Amino acid sequence: MAFLLPNLAGGGAERVITTLIRHLDTSRIKASLILLNGRDNTFRALVPEHVEVTDLQKPRLRQAMPALLGLIRRTQPDVVVSTIDHLNVGAGLLRPFWPSQSKLVIRATDFLSLDSRRFRWLMGASFRNADAIIYQSEAMKRAFSERLGLGHLSHRAIPNPVDIAEVRRKAAEPTEIPMDPHRINLVSIGRLAPAKGFDILLDAIGRLERRDLAFHILGAGAEAGSLNRQSEALGLVDRVRFWGFQSNPYAVLARADGLVLSSRFEGFPNVVLEALACGKPVLSTPVPGIEDALAGVPGCVVTAGFSADALAQALEVFLERGRTQVPQANVAGYAAERIARTYEDFLLSVEAGRGR
Template sequence: MKIVYFIDHLRPDGTQFVLHQLVQGLNVRGHAQTVICLNDSWDELFKQKLVDGGAQVRIVGKLALASGYGWWTTLAFLRQERFDVAVTLLFASDVVGRTLAHAARIPWIVTSIQTRDEFYASWQRWLVRRTMHWADSVILNSIHVRDFAISEEGAPADRIVVIPNGISVEKYISTVPKLTLRAQLNLPTDCILLGSIGRLVPQKGFDILLQALAQLRRRDLFLCIAGVGREEQNLRAQARELGLQARVVFMGYRRDVPALMHCLDLYVHASRFEGMPIVILEAMASGCPIVATAVDGTRELIQDARDGWLVPPEDPLALANAIQSALDDPNEARRRSAAALQRVSDYFDTNKVLDAWERVFQGRVIEFHNSPSSV
């Protein structure tokens, strides 16, 4: 089968993680794959990972699209290659990719909605809805995104398939000593270390996390934040205003997530909304205790009081209380993190996820059951 993926950019974010997982896994199963990046924005190492995984990578670029040249050359390429399946990921790719795939008469068009994006402008929502009817299947990574996909993005209810994100647990086994990150960051060896990873954008709720940290008032408690984004300067200013500048470390983008997770005492995820967050899967696979907001796909991953601690979004006090509860009872934290590791191993294995995607590509649209209980 020949598969072409459209994606907005190739910076290594969560959706790109899913793309790489598909490319790598489906290459082993004998599928020929091409990735078309619409924006001329990419991480060279990530691009090379796609190539090493077996994909051809083509960069179109903003100027080429704006001039019309990129549309025509990409359309000609699609018609020449005669792909069996087109997959669109993220806003621009949904609009441009569905349009081009339809014009090229690709037999099966699949759109993947990876998050409940509440920040789309009205014109973006209009374009997404206007092109949605060309999608033969709409893959959601969380059942909690379904109503949003239907009402806001115009997804036909009878074409929706829920396939959760998956992870290879064996890749998160680490022998890195727990004090390694503290030494790298020049932190006290006996400090309690919280961590949070993600794009520094309003969706991820880092401002709420800083407010929660300020309420804990513990001098032995430090927070490391890994990620980049447009909110970084605002978050640094907030940390200073809250008197936290000595206890919050902005680490920038990190590629060593498994090692980071093994150095933390607690992983905290304060998102306002999500799809199914890859980083929660990574924390579960690493055996790191988790406190998170009870939003969207996070609720399918973490069962409160069993696999971690869940709190309402936008509630710094509840978040602070949950963090304190996790730190006050290390035995309970270990019990819940062990349960989370078992859960991710049992229900979110990469091979099961790849099986489900393959069935959709073959036109056999089925529901994916990732758990014995419906969340």
């Protein structure tokens, strides 16, 4: 079975797929990996040696499609698993032109894709060519099925895997990012992009009068400059630090007092599960699917919507709790070994023509 990714950059989808591949039972599924362009290979070391990696060396999807089609026709994998929605569209459009015995399973990744009328039309047209679709949550399954008219397809909601043992091992490693013992240290992790809502987060912090707060933002992206300027304009330089992309965010999480997720949109926020695996409390905006991830951790979801005022009010309550730990058993249902078995069963059923 071939898993299709644009690259091995340090993103959530790349981490999910490499985690999944590491935990597949090789006696049931022989996995390979197809990359559009392998130059950005942050996660290359996470791919097991026994997994064959094919690099199409094409920087853009449009350029890669002929090469991808040729590869699938030559190798005829039993199942092609595509993830990241623009790549899913390309794979769906190619599906009628490759061998019928090579099934296509699409893993939907982002609610944001549904907000563009043009891209929604493209997804509907291409996803209907798939043999099955995997969603990251029941909320995503409902949204995509209803808005794209995909109810006739074989589809399954399967949450993302978390390598709990690996998270905890890396959490014990040292980090150069300092924590102020005289303050409550909170962490946010993600691409510096509009979907992650860091602008709302900074506005929310600016509304708080507490000086006992130290905020650590881990991530890189196109909004780095504007977010730094916003932080300076709000007078937050003594409370907010930007640390860029961190290959081991778990060591930072383990030493912090909690995680704040300020996203406007998420497919499924793995970082929340990783924080819980470190025993850390989480405050999150009400992105779809978050209730499942935070089941048993009451009062951790902003209930008043996506706004700086709502997040500031929730932060006040969150900070009043002080330093707390949460039961690490909350993430047991997302253990990579368990999720990998679910993927195996579903993919093998698709290969056999059952799908559901």
